[in-house]
Structure formats: structure tokens, C-alpha cells
Amino acid sequence: MIPTVVWGTGNVGRLAIRAVEAHPALELAAVIVHHPDKVGRDAGRLAGLDHDTGVTATDDAGAVLAARPRAVVYAATGDVRPDGALADITRAIRAGAVVVSPALYPLYDHRSAPPEFRDPVAAAVAEGGGSLFASGVDPGWGNDVLPLLVSGLGTAIDAIRCQEVFDYSTYDQPDSVRDLIGMGRPMDHQPMMLMPSVPTMVWGGQIRMMARALGVELDGIRETVDRRALDHTVTTRTMGVFEAGTQGAIRFEVQGIVDGEPRLVIEHVTRIHPSCAPDWPMPPGGGDGAHRVVIEGRPRIEVTVEATDEGENRSAGGNATAVGRLVGAIDWLVDAEPGLYDALDIPLRPAVGRLGRKRP
Structure with missing residues (x-):
């Protein structure tokens, strides 16, 4: 089992907790929160599950990273705090973790990313041996791998x-x-x-x-x-x-x-x-x-994807599929060489071990 941390418990983080809980190769090791009201609460309750996970939320990121988790799902926002998100992510990579995140838009395609984003991540990879895969919650697969897959049918x-x-x-x-x-x-x-x-x-x-x-x-x-x-x-x-x-x-x-x-x-x-x-x-x-x-x-080809979650909420459903793409990449990244990866690097794979598995 791959010890995996979820950092942030908002719209993306609570879905990430569920996805980690559901993945047969991952084990929820810790949950990092910012708001003091969430500290000490069980991750299952923060994620809207009907059971406790035995993992309580903490605001001590340093202690969590000192334990050298193998993977981190960075689900805190980068919309209004890109510098803070970059600092958090590079900190996790320097601790040797594989990091997956939607928070840093410029790194969706790291080859064209500005040096101020790419260089700190590359330095953290070289120092700590971790990796990064960044992909969007809009969802990323809808703007990269899905259109490319469908294009091959024309x-x-x-x-x-x-x-x-x-x-x-x-x-x-x-x-x-x-x-x-x-x-x-x-x-x-x-x-x-x-x-x-x-x-x-x-x-x-x-x-x-x-x-x-x-x-x-x-x-x-x-x-x-x-x-x-x-x-x-x-x-x-x-x-x-x-x-x-x-x-x-x-x-x-x-x-x-x-x-x-x-x-x-x-x-x-x-x-x-x-x-x-x-x-x-x-x-x-x-x-x-x-x-x-x-x-x-x-031929002209049109593919429409509708996803629902959290009481038929399609906005949550779109986020959930994006989180599924990120969390589903963790075990592949753990086996890969340290580095920066994009959506063209990470293969789409079947949900092995999840068919018929009880929902978290």
C-alpha cells in the first residue's frame, strides 16, 4: 500500500479523500487542513463519508512531511495564492513525495511553463527525488487525453x-x-x-x-x-x-x-x-x-460526458472525475522515475481492483 496524504479538504480535497480510500493500492496516511475548526476531525467526516477512517486532520504539515509519505494529493487552492501553492508543493517534492495537483495552471504543460514555476519544481525533484503531475479540475482529461483519443477515430x-x-x-x-x-x-x-x-x-x-x-x-x-x-x-x-x-x-x-x-x-x-x-x-x-x-x-464526432456526485451535483461530478484521474496516476508515478509529468505522459488505465468494490 502507498501511504498517501491529502492536503486540503475543500471541493477537491473531500473528493480526493474518497478517491484515496477507494483505491486498492493507496492508504490514507494523513490529512492536512488550514482551518482550525477542522483540526482533530476524522477525515471521513470531512469528506462526507458515513464512517470514520481513523485518520484525524492536522495543520502540522511539517510533521506530516517529516514522516516521508510516498504520495501527496495537493488539493488546496492555487487560484489566489499561486506562490503559496508552489511553496507547499515543492516542499512535498523535496520530502520525496509523488505529488498530484490541479493547483498550478502553468504546470499543466511544464514544457511551456514560465521559469518561475518550472525551475523551483525541477530543483525540488533533483533534491528530494519526488515527482509532480498537474492536471485541471475543469476537468483536465476533457481538454487533453479525451479529445486526442477521440481524434484517432476520425x-x-x-x-x-x-x-x-x-x-x-x-x-x-x-x-x-x-x-x-x-x-x-x-x-x-x-x-x-x-x-x-x-x-x-x-x-x-x-x-x-x-x-x-x-x-x-x-x-x-x-x-x-x-x-x-x-x-x-x-x-x-x-x-x-x-x-x-x-x-x-x-x-x-x-x-x-x-x-x-x-x-x-x-x-x-x-x-x-x-x-x-x-x-x-x-x-x-x-x-x-x-x-x-x-x-x-x-466523420463529425461529438462526445458528451455527464458526471454526478454529491446528490446529483454535476459540478461535483466533474471535479470527481478530475480527482480520479489524478489519484489514479499515483501508483504509476511511484513506479516511474522522479520528474515532471504531464497528461500525455500518464497513461489512461482501467480501474483495476475497483469494479464492484464497496464505495468509501
Whole structure:
């Protein structure tokens, strides 16, 4: 069994605890938390399980890493604290751990990452012998391995579009939804996530990975952004009231330009209520959300993935599949050489030992 630490118990961390508990090759060794109210609580309760795990949460990261765990799922946010997340992750790598995380967007494609992100990780790998695999919770597989897998079914390809369509009214993450994305903010407010170059910083690495896998040269990466206001005030189940006239929906694309045309596209259509921007793409069947890959060419291929978790919550379901990809890579990484890895390095493998296994 591989002793595995989960660092953070928010929307990603609680799913990571469940994934580690369910994996036959992993053993939950520790859970690191920041909030003092969580210290001393059993990991199973923090993850919403109906049983205790025997592992209690601690805020002493130093003591946990001193025990030299073999793997760390770093689930704390890097959205508003990238320097802090980088410091935590390199600390774990220097302790010899294999680290998997969605927190550092620039390292989704480490080959194109800025030196200020890549160099500290490479130094930590050389010093401690750990590894890093970073992949997104939007989810990463929907923008890299899935479109590439599906592309292999075509005869001729004109363009590949990776699309996330979500109603975030069920997503309990006000910092991201209100502050980063700007839902409920005045229309003249500039959300951090939509500032020029930020979408490319987050998703450009996945565009570059797809181009590399397909053997094409990018002319460049282009962004488009559209925003819509709420026509009327809405009240959400998890995040309260969003006033009429404030931002209620966004639609943006990160486009990989090949031969002057947008051939590789990652598109997000995000709403705080289904009444906003009804002319934009909607989730199938009126659900909360879905991920879609469209291969334009011959034949035209469209694949839609819907995942549910936590009471039919599709936003949690998308996170859960992303966490499954990260946690499912740990045993492979433990057997691999120390280093930086991306989604093209980590094979997609069957869920060996998990068919019919009791859920955690």
C-alpha cells in the first residue's frame, strides 16, 4: 500500500479523500487542513463519508512531511495564492513525495511553463527525488487525453473543440464564482479570470499539449470573451442572491491557431442561472452541466460526458472525475522515475481492483 496524504479538504480535497480510500493500492496516511475548526476531525467526516477512517486532520504539515509519505494529493487552492501553492508543493517534492495537483495552471504543460514555476519544481525533484503531475479540475482529461483519443477515430480533422457547459448555482465555491469569475459583480467589473492573457495562462498549456500530440505547429493562441447580465434577480441554493443587472453568464474561448484558423479550441460556457444567455449552448437534458468534445471533420464526432456526485451535483461530478484521474496516476508515478509529468505522459488505465468494490 502507498501511504498517501491529502492536503486540503475543500471541493477537491473531500473528493480526493474518497478517491484515496477507494483505491486498492493507496492508504490514507494523513490529512492536512488550514482551518482550525477542522483540526482533530476524522477525515471521513470531512469528506462526507458515513464512517470514520481513523485518520484525524492536522495543520502540522511539517510533521506530516517529516514522516516521508510516498504520495501527496495537493488539493488546496492555487487560484489566489499561486506562490503559496508552489511553496507547499515543492516542499512535498523535496520530502520525496509523488505529488498530484490541479493547483498550478502553468504546470499543466511544464514544457511551456514560465521559469518561475518550472525551475523551483525541477530543483525540488533533483533534491528530494519526488515527482509532480498537474492536471485541471475543469476537468483536465476533457481538454487533453479525451479529445486526442477521440481524434484517432476520425479520417480527416478540421478542428477540435473541448467545451465545458455549466450552471454554477449548485457549486459551493463563492471565492471562485464571485471573485475570480465575477458572477454577481457589476458588468463594468473586470473579473480576474477574464483579464487578458489569464485564460491562456490557465488553458494554453492544454492547447499546446494537443498541438504537440497531433504534430502541428501553432501560429499562436487567441482569446475571445463574452459576458451577459442577469435579466432578473436569482437566489441560488449554495451561494445566495445574485442581483439583476450583474454578471450572470460568461462565454470564452482559448483558441489554438493553425494555418490562420482556430483549429484547437477550449470553450467555457458558465452561468449562475439557466435563465441567463439561453441562446448559448446548454447542458443536455436541462442538467447542471456537461463536458463535450466535438471533432469537426469526416466523420463529425461529438462526445458528451455527464458526471454526478454529491446528490446529483454535476459540478461535483466533474471535479470527481478530475480527482480520479489524478489519484489514479499515483501508483504509476511511484513506479516511474522522479520528474515532471504531464497528461500525455500518464497513461489512461482501467480501474483495476475497483469494479464492484464497496464505495468509501
